[in-house]
Amino acid sequence: MAKALIRMPTEAKRGEVLEVKTLISHPMETGYRRDSMGQAIPRHIVNRFVCTYNGQEVFRAELFPAIAANPFLSFFTVATETGEVLFQWTDDQGNIQTETVRITVV
Amino acid sequence: MGKVSRRRFILAAAGGLALPAALRGAAEASPESAAIAMKAILGEAPLREGKVTLDIPPIAENGNSVPLTVRVESPMSAAEHVRSIHVFAQENPLPNVAHFYLGPRAGKAQVSTRIRLFTSQKIVAIAALSDGSFWSGSAEVVITLAACVEE
Amino acid sequence: MSARRGSSLLAITLLLLGMALSASGQGPQRGDEIRAQDRRSGYSFVSPQTQAMQDDDLANPGFLWVLEGQELWRTGAGAAGKSCADCHREAPASMKGVAARYPAFDARVGRVINLEQRINRCRLDQQQAPAFAYESRELLALTAYVGLQSRGMPVQVAIDGPARPFFEAGRAEFLLRQGQFNLSCAQCHEDHWRQQLRGLPISQGHGNAYPAYRLEWQTLGSLQRRLRNCNFAVRAEPYPYGAQEYVNLELFIAWRARGLPVETPGVRR
Numbered sequence: 077m078a079k080a081l082i083r084m085p086t087e088a089k090r091g092e093v094l095e096v097k098t099l100i101s102h103p104m105e106t107g108y109r110r111d112s113m114g115q116a117i118p119r120h121i122v123n124r125f126v127c128t129y130n131g132q133e134v135f136r137a138e139l140f141p142a143i144a145a146n147p148f149l150s151f152f153t154v155a156t157e158t159g160e161v162l163f164q165w166t167d168d169q170g171n172i173q174t175e176t177v178r179i180t181v182v
Numbered sequence: 183m184g185k186v187s188r189r190r191f192i193l194a195a196a197g198g199l200a201l202p203a204a205l206r207g208a209a210e211a212s213p214e215s216a217a218i219a220m221k222a223i224l225g226e227a228p229l230r231e232g233k234v235t236l237d238i239p240p241i242a243e244n245g246n247s248v249p250l251t252v253r254v255e256s257p258m259s260a261a262e263h264v265r266s267i268h269v270f271a272q273e274n275p276l277p278n279v280a281h282f283y284l285g286p287r288a289g290k291a292q293v294s295t296r297i298r299l300f301t302s303q304k305i306v307a308i309a310a311l312s313d314g315s316f317w318s319g320s321a322e323v324v325i326t327l328a329a330c331v332e333e
Numbered sequence: 334m335s336a337r338r339g340s341s342l343l344a345i346t347l348l349l350l351g352m353a354l355s356a357s358g359q360g361p362q363r364g365d366e367i368r369a370q371d372r373r374s375g376y377s378f379v380s381p382q383t384q385a386m387q388d389d390d391l392a393n394p395g396f397l398w399v400l401e402g403q404e405l406w407r408t409g410a411g412a413a414g415k416s417c418a419d420c421h422r423e424a425p426a427s428m429k430g431v432a433a434r435y436p437a438f439d440a441r442v443g444r445v446i447n448l449e450q451r452i453n454r455c456r457l458d459q460q461q462a463p464a465f466a467y468e469s470r471e472l473l474a475l476t477a478y479v480g481l482q483s484r485g486m487p488v489q490v491a492i493d494g495p496a497r498p499f500f501e502a503g504r505a506e507f508l509l510r511q512g513q514f515n516l517s518c519a520q521c522h523e524d525h526w527r528q529q530l531r532g533l534p535i536s537q538g539h540g541n542a543y544p545a546y547r548l549e550w551q552t553l554g555s556l557q558r559r560l561r562n563c564n565f566a567v568r569a570e571p572y573p574y575g576a577q578e579y580v581n582l583e584l585f586i587a588w589r590a591r592g593l594p595v596e597t598p599g600v601r602r
Contacts, residue, residue, distance in 0.1 A: 078397075079397045079398075079400045079401050080397075081391055081396055081397065081400065082391075083391040093289030093290050094289070097389075097391040097392065099391055099392065099394065099396070099397065100397075101394070101397040103551070103552075104551075106298070108275060129287070132287070133283075133285075134285070134287040134288065135282070135283065135284065135288060136282070136283040137280055137281065137282050137283070137293075138280060138281040139280050140276060140278045140279055140280060141276060141298070142271055142274050142276065142278070142279040142280070142297050142298045142299075143279065143280060143295060143296070143297060143298070144246060144247040144248070144295075144296035144297055144298050144551070145246070145247070145394075145551035145552070146394040146397060146551070146552075147295065147296075148294070148295055148296050148392055148394075149293070149294070149295050150251075150293065150294035150295070151282070151284075151288065151292070151293050151294075152288050152289045152290035152292060153287060153288060153289060154286075154287050154288070154289040156287070239380060239381075239382050241380075242380075242382075243379065243380045243382070243383055243533070243548065243602040244548035244549055244602045246548050246549065246551050247548045247551070248382075249382050249385070249386065326531075326532045326533060
């Protein structure tokens with residue numbers, strides 16, 4: 077679906093609060109714009125973002141057309157254990173983009 | 183009127199003109215429809231002001247992309263934490279901006295994103311805490327027109 | 334009666350003064366009268382929030398195109414399935430400094446070309462693949478990726494030798510009054526930079542951050558796209574993409590921006 081960038085520490089101490097930054101390419105078409113013929117351009121946005129940590133949801137977002145194009149989302153999560161942090165974006169057309177980051181927690 | 187406040191008045195007026203032609207057909211937003219959207223989150227629960235801070239530029243260069251950080255004071259422990267944060271733009275055609283779901287594993291109740299604002303307006307964020315209470319914070323943003331607008 | 338006569342005398346005086354001033358300006362400096370120490374990137378004219386967006390590679394949407402460019406660099410194309418990497422190896426090494434010296438004179442085609450055209454020359458000649466269109470995802474990705482390899486380096490284009498006539502044509506374009514508003518680039522970006530136009534400051538008109546993510550476009554775009562915006566802004570008919578007029582102008586404005594750091598991919602409003 078899209079290019080995605082993620083920045084988060086890949087090594088941390090147990091209990092550390094980590095900043096996670098994500099960026100994905102997506103037009104986030106609002107549904108309010110019209111083309112040169114006056115026809116409404118249909119809405120097409122990333123409407124859902126989920127972050128799971130070893131399968132447990134740690135952050136979720138429901139997005140609306142008011143989120144700017146190429147959505148940037150930054151949040152925090154606690155380093156609990158070594159494992160896989162999964163990021164998933166879903167858009168109006170049902171496209172799902174998944175990225176994973178492995179983290180080592182000592 | 184002093185020099186500074188006249189300029190702010192002109193900027194605010196210019197911001198009011200920023201509403202594009204395409205929106206005239208769309209549902210007009212208003213503080214009333216924003217209240218309805220907020221009621222969907224609150225139910226009958228009271229809304230208290232406090233604990234929630236919005237970091238957003240008072241004058242945004244371009245309504246297409248305005249950086250926003252919402253911060254809620256909370257220990258973020260299992261016993262006391264922020265369950266969710268809900269953002270509303272009162273003058274957008276659709277007042278809902280986003281719903282963020284946190285929990286004790288967040289560690290810190292702070293979320294950043296970039297939002298679209300169609301005109302100068304008040305942005306409101308409501309935090310739902312684990313004890314069932316709701317807190318809010320808000321900020322006013324002025325949207326300026328870009329000087330050279332592409333066709 | 335006398336007041337009217339006095340004001341027409343004033344008008345004539347001002348007209349003659351204006352003509353004299355513009356005549357004296359017809360020297361090698363015309364179009365480049367900003368002192369070197371006052372030369373400022375467009376970065377200094379945007380809000381602190383927009384600057385912060387450019388400064389963080391994770392917040393800067395231009396990096397989504399850089400990521401794609403990095404992948405395209407390694408992707409085979411055309412009849413022989415050759416990739417950029419096959420000839421140029423690692424871009425951080427081979428492309429270092431390249432964007433900083435474009436536009437440049439290309440002996441093979443006998444004219445000054447910009448970075449987009451240079452990439453397309455490789456596509457056509459080396460890869461036997463079709464050229465990418467301006468503002469296509471691929472061309473933006475590759476120009477952003479190659480441009481990034483010059484980030485921080487001073488813009489330094491050659492304007493001597495065979496490049497000279499193109500440079501002078503670019504200067505003429507910069508000084509040309511255009512459109513219904515009858516404005517030249519120089520009138521805004523030389524004479525009135527730092528002053529306000531519709532509530533926002535006018536920049537010096539440098540292209541050192543391009544291709545750039547413009548908040549207005551909600552996407553990455555080329556310098557030519559930005560120049561076409563300027564044409565529209567003065568209600569002038571834009572040239573087609575790739576027109577030599579734009580390439581000449583790009584060379585002129587790159588020389589005007591000499592010494593400023595390449596900021597590709599920049600963020601602008």
